[in-house]
Amino acid sequence: MMSVHASIRRVANTKNYTTLGVTIVMPCLNEIISLPHCIANAQEALVEIKKRYGLDGEILIADNGSTDGSQQFAEQAGARVISVTARGYGAALIGGSQEAKGEFLLMGDADGSYDFTDGVAMIGALIEGADLCMGSRFKGGIESGAMPWKNRYIGNPVLTGILNLFFRSGVSDAHCGLRAITRDAFKDLRLSGTGMEFASEMVIKASLKKLHIAEVPATLSKDLRDRAPHLRPWRDGWRHLRYLLMLSPTWVFGIPGLSLITLATVILALAIIEALSPGSFPMIGNYWTILGAAMLNVGHLAVLLAVAAQLYGIQQGYRNAGPRTRKVASVLSLEAMIVGGGGFISLGLAILSAVFWKWTERHFGPIYSVLPAILGTTSVTLGFQTIMGGFLLAILGGNVSRFLSAVDTQGH
Numbered sequence: 001m002m003s004v005h006a007s008i009r010r011v012a013n014t015k016n017y018t019t020l021g022v023t024i025v026m027p028c029l030n031e032i033i034s035l036p037h038c039i040a041n042a043q044e045a046l047v048e049i050k051k052r053y054g055l056d057g058e059i060l061i062a063d064n065g066s067t068d069g070s071q072q073f074a075e076q077a078g079a080r081v082i083s084v085t086a087r088g089y090g091a092a093l094i095g096g097s098q099e100a101k102g103e104f105l106l107m108g109d110a111d112g113s114y115d116f117t118d119g120v121a122m123i124g125a126l127i128e129g130a131d132l133c134m135g136s137r138f139k140g141g142i143e144s145g146a147m148p149w150k151n152r153y154i155g156n157p158v159l160t161g162i163l164n165l166f167f168r169s170g171v172s173d174a175h176c177g178l179r180a181i182t183r184d185a186f187k188d189l190r191l192s193g194t195g196m197e198f199a200s201e202m203v204i205k206a207s208l209k210k211l212h213i214a215e216v217p218a219t220l221s222k223d224l225r226d227r228a229p230h231l232r233p234w235r236d237g238w239r240h241l242r243y244l245l246m247l248s249p250t251w252v253f254g255i256p257g258l259s260l261i262t263l264a265t266v267i268l269a270l271a272i273i274e275a276l277s278p279g280s281f282p283m284i285g286n287y288w289t290i291l292g293a294a295m296l297n298v299g300h301l302a303v304l305l306a307v308a309a310q311l312y313g314i315q316q317g318y319r320n321a322g323p324r325t326r327k328v329a330s331v332l333s334l335e336a337m338i339v340g341g342g343g344f345i346s347l348g349l350a351i352l353s354a355v356f357w358k359w360t361e362r363h364f365g366p367i368y369s370v371l372p373a374i375l376g377t378t379s380v381t382l383g384f385q386t387i388m389g390g391f392l393l394a395i396l397g398g399n400v401s402r403f404l405s406a407v408d409t410q411g412h
Contacts, residue, residue: 021049021053024108029063053127059074061080091195132182132214137173141219160173167248171213249305272371307389310325312396341385344382345380
C-alpha cells in the first residue's frame with residue numbers, strides 16, 4: 001500500500017490544487033428512508049479514508065427531483081446537495097461527478113444496499129495507480145434476497161460475459177453500483193449514458209481507452225426502501241445489451257461483414273468454376289449465385305459501417321487509434337476510396353457491356369446463366385458503396401481527406 005505522504009502527493013500533483021481528496025457521490029430520488037443510513041455509512045468511510053490515506057472528503061447528493069424531503073435532510077446531515085434536472089441513474093451520477101471537488105470519486109447507491117466502507121479499498125487501488133476500481137458483489141458476498149435470481153444467475157453473468165468478450169475488460173461484475181474513479185479518468189471517458197446503461201458505459205469506455213481497471217470485493221445487502229427499486233430487470237437489461245452492441249462495431253458489423261464476404265466469395269468462386277467447367281459444382285446454380293452476390297454486398301456494407309463506427313469512436317475521444325488503425329489510415333483516404341470504387345464500377349460496366357453484346361449476338365434471346373450479369377451489377381454496386389463510404393468516413397473524420405488527420409491535430 002502506498003504511504004500516506006505519497007497518496008497526498010498524488011492529489012497535490014493535480015491541476016486543481018483546491019480539490020479535496022475524495023468525493024462520495026450518491027444519486028438520489030426520494031430516498032428519505034434509506035438516506036440517513038447511507039450518509040452515516042459514507043461518513044464512516046470518509047473517517048477511515050482520512051485515517052488510512054490522510055485524505056479529506058465530502059459527501060455529495062446528486063438529487064434527481066426528490067419530493068420527500070431528501071434534499072433538506074441531506075443538507076442537515078452535512079452532505080452537499082446539487083440538483084440534476086436530467087432524469088436517470090446515469091444522468092444523476094454524471095451531474096454529481098461533474099460538480100465533485102474530490103480528486104477521487106466514489107460512487108454508490110443511496111438505497112442502503114452497499115457498504116461505503118467497502119469503497120475504502122477502492123480509493124487505495126486508485127492511489128496505487130488504478131484509473132477505475134470496480135466492486136465485485138460475486139467476490140464480496142450477496143445477502144439472501146438482495147438480488148433477484150434472474151439478475152444473479154442470468155442477467156449479470158451474461159451481460160458481464162458479453163462485455164468481457166467484446167472489450168476484454170477482465171471484471172467479474174460489470175454492473176456493481178459501488179465503484180471509484182479518478183477525476184481525470186472520469187473527464188477522459190466523456191460519459192453520456194443517462195440510464196442504467198451508465199454502469200456498462202463506464203467499464204466499456206475505460207477498456208477502450210486502455211485505462212487501468214482494478215477490482216475489489218463488495219457486499220450487497222437488501223435495500224432499505226419500502227417501495228420497488230428503480231431498476232427494471234428486462235428493460236434495463238436490454239438497455240445494457242444494446243449499449244454493448246452499439247459500442248462494439250467489430251462484433252455488430254465487422255465480424256458478420258467479414259464472415260459474409262468470405263462465404264460469398266466461396267459461393268461465387270464455385271459458381272465461376274462451374275460456369276467454366278460445367279459439372280464441377282452442379283449444385284451451385286443461379287439461386288446460389290444470386291444469394292452469394294447479395295451476401296457480398298451486405299458484407300461489404302457492414303465492413304464500411306464497422307470502419308465508420310470505429311472512426312466515430314476515435315473522433316469522440318473514447319476509443320484509441322492504435323498502430324494498426326493508423327497504418328491502415330495512412331494508406332486509406334477519400335481519394336483512394338474514390339479510385340478503388342471507380343475501378344469496381346469500371347469493371348462492372350465492362351462485364352455488363354459484354355453481357356449486352358452477347359445478348360445482341362443471341363438476337364435478344366434468353367441467356368441461361370445469370371452469373372455474368374450478377375458479377376457486373378455486384379461490381380458496380382460495390383464501387384458506388386465504396387465511394388459513398390469514403391465520403392462518410394471523410395465526414396466522420398472531420399471533413400478531411402485523411403480520415404485520422406483531424407483527430408491527430410486535436411491530440412487524441
